[in-house]
Amino acid sequence: MGEIIEGSIELSGYDPNGYFCEIVSAASKGMIPHAIVQRLQGLDAVELMARSDAASRELYNLGITFTVYSDRMMIDRILPFDVLPRVIGAEEWVDVERGVTQRVETLNKFIWDIYHDKKCIKDGIIPAELVLGNKNFRPQMEGVSVPGGTYVHVCGIDLVRDGEGMFRVLEDNARTPSGVSYVVENRHMMQRAFPDLVDAFGIRSVDDYGPRLLKAMMDVSPEHVSDPQVCLLSPGAYNSAYFEHIFLAREMGVPLVEGRDLVVENDRVYMRTTEGNEEVHCLYRRIDDDFLDPKAFREDSLLGVPGIFEAYRKGNITLANAIGTGVADDKAVYAYMPRLIEYYLGEEAILPNVPTHICREPEGLKYTLDHLEELVVKPVGESGGYGILIGPRASKAELEEFRGKLRDDPSNFISQPMIDLSVCPTLLEGKIVPRHVDLRPFCVTGKSSWVLPGGLTRVALREGSLVVNSSQGGGSKDTWVLMD
Amino acid sequence: MTQLTLLARFAEEISWMARYMERADNLARLLEVNEVFARDRRGEHNWDAVIDLNADRELFEKNHGATTPSKTAYFYMLDRDNPNSIISSVRAARENARSLRPLISTEMWTHLNVFFNELQAISATSDSIPNISRFCERVRTACQAHTGITEGTFYRDQGWYFYQLGKYLERADQTTRLVDVKYHTLLPTADDVGSILDLSQWNALLRSAAGYHAYRRVHPRGIDPIGVAEFLVLNSRFPRSVRYCIGEVSNLLSQLIYTFQLTRGDRVAQAVDVIHKRLEDTDMQSIIDFGMHEFLDAIQLDLIAVAKAMDIAYFGQVEEGDVAA
Numbered sequence: 127m128g129e130i131i132e133g134s135i136e137l138s139g140y141d142p143n144g145y146f147c148e149i150v151s152a153a154s155k156g157m158i159p160h161a162i163v164q165r166l167q168g169l170d171a172v173e174l175m176a177r178s179d180a181a182s183r184e185l186y187n188l189g190i191t192f193t194v195y196s197d198r199m200m201i202d203r204i205l206p207f208d209v210l211p212r213v214i215g216a217e218e219w220v221d222v223e224r225g226v227t228q229r230v231e232t233l234n235k236f237i238w239d240i241y242h243d244k245k246c247i248k249d250g251i252i253p254a255e256l257v258l259g260n261k262n263f264r265p266q267m268e269g270v271s272v273p274g275g276t277y278v279h280v281c282g283i284d285l286v287r288d289g290e291g292m293f294r295v296l297e298d299n300a301r302t303p304s305g306v307s308y309v310v311e312n313r314h315m316m317q318r319a320f321p322d323l324v325d326a327f328g329i330r331s332v333d334d335y336g337p338r339l340l341k342a343m344m345d346v347s348p349e350h351v352s353d354p355q356v357c358l359l360s361p362g363a364y365n366s367a368y369f370e371h372i373f374l375a376r377e378m379g380v381p382l383v384e385g386r387d388l389v390v391e392n393d394r395v396y397m398r399t400t401e402g403n404e405e406v407h408c409l410y411r412r413i414d415d416d417f418l419d420p421k422a423f424r425e426d427s428l429l430g431v432p433g434i435f436e437a438y439r440k441g442n443i444t445l446a447n448a449i450g451t452g453v454a455d456d457k458a459v460y461a462y463m464p465r466l467i468e469y470y471l472g473e474e475a476i477l478p479n480v481p482t483h484i485c486r487e488p489e490g491l492k493y494t495l496d497h498l499e500e501l502v503v504k505p506v507g508e509s510g511g512y513g514i515l516i517g518p519r520a521s522k523a524e525l526e527e528f529r530g531k532l533r534d535d536p537s538n539f540i541s542q543p544m545i546d547l548s549v550c551p552t553l554l555e556g557k558i559v560p561r562h563v564d565l566r567p568f569c570v571t572g573k574s575s576w577v578l579p580g581g582l583t584r585v586a587l588r589e590g591s592l593v594v595n596s597s598q599g600g601g602s603k604d605t606w607v608l609m610d
Numbered sequence: 611m612t613q614l615t616l617l618a619r620f621a622e623e624i625s626w627m628a629r630y631m632e633r634a635d636n637l638a639r640l641l642e643v644n645e646v647f648a649r650d651r652r653g654e655h656n657w658d659a660v661i662d663l664n665a666d667r668e669l670f671e672k673n674h675g676a677t678t679p680s681k682t683a684y685f686y687m688l689d690r691d692n693p694n695s696i697i698s699s700v701r702a703a704r705e706n707a708r709s710l711r712p713l714i715s716t717e718m719w720t721h722l723n724v725f726f727n728e729l730q731a732i733s734a735t736s737d738s739i740p741n742i743s744r745f746c747e748r749v750r751t752a753c754q755a756h757t758g759i760t761e762g763t764f765y766r767d768q769g770w771y772f773y774q775l776g777k778y779l780e781r782a783d784q785t786t787r788l789v790d791v792k793y794h795t796l797l798p799t800a801d802d803v804g805s806i807l808d809l810s811q812w813n814a815l816l817r818s819a820a821g822y823h824a825y826r827r828v829h830p831r832g833i834d835p836i837g838v839a840e841f842l843v844l845n846s847r848f849p850r851s852v853r854y855c856i857g858e859v860s861n862l863l864s865q866l867i868y869t870f871q872l873t874r875g876d877r878v879a880q881a882v883d884v885i886h887k888r889l890e891d892t893d894m895q896s897i898i899d900f901g902m903h904e905f906l907d908a909i910q911l912d913l914i915a916v917a918k919a920m921d922i923a924y925f926g927q928v929e930e931g932d933v934a935a
Contacts, residue, residue, distance in 0.1 A: 187723060187724050188716065188719075188720055189708070189711070189719060362709070363705065363709040368708070369711075372711040372712045375712045376712055381615060381617055381712075382712040383617060386619065387617050387618070387619050397615075398617065398618040398619070399615045399616055399617055399618055400616045400617075400618055400621045400768060400872055400874075400924045401615070401871075401872060401874070402874070404615055
C-alpha cells in the first residue's frame, strides 16, 4: 500500500471539471494513497474496455440482473458495471460508520415514539400532521411492541459528497432498501476479472453481509424460541429485485419463500414443506406493508399472507423491517432528522443533511418559489428519481409549469440547493471520464448496529447527469473501503 | 443425517423443470427423426403423426390452418403460442429455474438461461424456419448438457430426487405415447410385410427413442415390430423404456420415504406399484392379446394417478372434496 502524502495529483487526460473527484481530489488531500491514482494511470483503457464488456456478458449470463417490463415482455437487464472503483479511506469511513449508526438509532427511537407515546409531537419537534397524516403511517402499529425496539433492521442511507468534499445525507431508506447484492457481486466480479486492479490494496471484505444479517434476524426473533426459523419473503420471480432476494437467501442460508408458501393457523405462521407445515419465526420480508396481509392492509393483495399481521401483533413472528417504517424515510420527515437526532440522542448529526426547504411551511414555499431556478425540487412521496425538477437545468416553461404544481400542492414538495455532486473516474467508450456518483451504505441492526464496510456506489453514466437511478441510466461501481 | 427442509413449491417446480427439459429433448428427437427418416410412400414428409402424437391438431389448425412441413416444424420448434413447442418447454423450464435459483447450482441456472436466450434470438416464422436437423441437434445437445451439469453439480438432497422423479415420469409418458401412436400407424398390412418402407419406419421409431443402437445390440439379427415395441416398453436395461423408467421412479420414491423420512409418499408408492405390477406381470404376447393401445392407455392413466398422488403428498395440494367449507 502506498504512502499517503498530500499534494496536487493528476490523472493525465482526465479533468474533473472543478468537481470533487473521489480519486484525484481524495488522493490530493491525503484521504487515499497515491498508489491508487498511479494504478489507474497505468491502465490501457481500450484493453480494459474489452475485458469490461466480457464481464458484463458474464453478469448477464449469471442472471445478476434486474427485470424491466416493456410491452408485456420481461427483459433482464444488468446494472451497468463500471470497472474503475470508488475508494474511501479508512479514517473517513469511521465517520460514515458513526454517522449512519447514529441515524439508524434515531430512526428506531423515532418510530417507537410515534407508535407509542408520541412525545416528539407533544414536544413540538415535528408537526403532528407530517406523522399522523403520512400515508405510510400505520395506525394498526400503535401500541405494538417489537423485539429490542428495532424497526429498521436494514437501512440504506443515501449519501452524496458536496463541492467541498463533505458527505451529506440525501435520503434515508428505511423500508426495503435494495442494492446490497450488487455490492458483493461487484466485488466478486472485480476479483475474477480485474485482479490486476484489486491486488495489493488493503480492501475491507464485504463477504460478511449474509451471516451478519442472519445473526441480526436471530437476535430479534421472538424470545420464546430457542432455534428460530428465519426465511426471506419475496414477492416472487417476477419482481425486479428477485436476483437480490435469491442472493440474500443464499448468503443467509435460509429458505426463500413467497406468500403462497406460508399459511397462518392459530396466529402462528407456517411454511408448506414436503414434510408438512413447519413454523416460521422471523421473516426478512421484501414485500411492502401494503401487500403483506390482505386482512390487515390492501385487500386485493395476492402476494401476502392472510392473517400474518395478527400473528405479528401477538409476537409470534418478527418482521424485518417492521411494519410502518415508511413514515421515517419520507422526504418531508427527512428535513427534521437533525432535530430528531438532537432530541433523542442529545447529539449533533455526524452526517449533515442537505439544507432542505419544506414547502408545506410558508417561508419554505416562498423561498422555493423565489429561487426555483437554483433549486432541486422533489415530490415527497416518490422514489426512483421520478418527478424531480432540477432548477438550473430546467427551461423557462418547465419552471413555470412547476411553479403551478408547487402552488397547487405545496405540502407535496421539498426543495434543496443544487449540490455539486462529486465525480469519479469512469470508463466509457475507451476513455476515462468524470461522472457523478452517490453512495448507499447499508446498516444492519438486530440488538446492535453494524455497517457493511463498502456500499453501493451508483454512477450517472450520462455526461453531466446527476440522476444515478438504475431506471434512468445509472450504473454501479465497486466501492473500496481501505484498511487502516 | 440432518434434514434440510424443502418447500413444497420448490419440490414441485424442480420436478417440472426436469419434466420440461425432458419434454424438449424428446420432441427434438422426434422432429429430427421425422425430418430425416419418416417419409410416406411417395417420399413426402409426413408430419401428421407428430401432431397426433402430441394431440395438438385442434390448436394447430386454429393457428396455422392446413399442415405443411414448414408450418408443422415451426409449430413444434419455435412457436411461442404453442405451449408444447420446444421453445415453450425450454421457457417453462427456465422460468422454473429462475424461481429455483436459491436451490439449484449457479451452473444449472446459467446454462438454462443462456440456452433460452439463444433460442429466443433465432428469428423464424412459420414460412421461414432454420434447418431442422441442426436446430434439433442443438436442442438435444443442450438438454444433454443440462442433464450432465445437473448430475455433476446438484446437491443430493430431496431436491435431486424430485428432479429425477420428474424426469423419469415424463420420459415414461413420452415413450408410452410414442409407441402408442406409432404402433397403430406402423402395424403391418398384408401388402407391407417385409417391405423396405416398413423397416425404415420401425427404424425411425427406435431412433426417436434414441434406441436404435441399443436395440441392435440386443437384437443383432433384425428389426421386427413386436421386438421393437417390447424393447421400448418392457426392456429393463434400456434407459428410455417404460419399465426402466418406472423402476427408477420406484427407487427414487423409496429414497424419499426411507432416507428422507417423507412418509407422506406412501400413497404415491401405492400408485407406482400399480404400474410396476402391470409391467412385471405381463409379456409381449399378453399385451398384444389385451390390445397394445388399451395397455398403453392404462399405463397413461396410471401415470396421471401417480402425478396426482405427488401433488397431494408432497406439493401441498389439497385433496378434492377435502377443501374446507
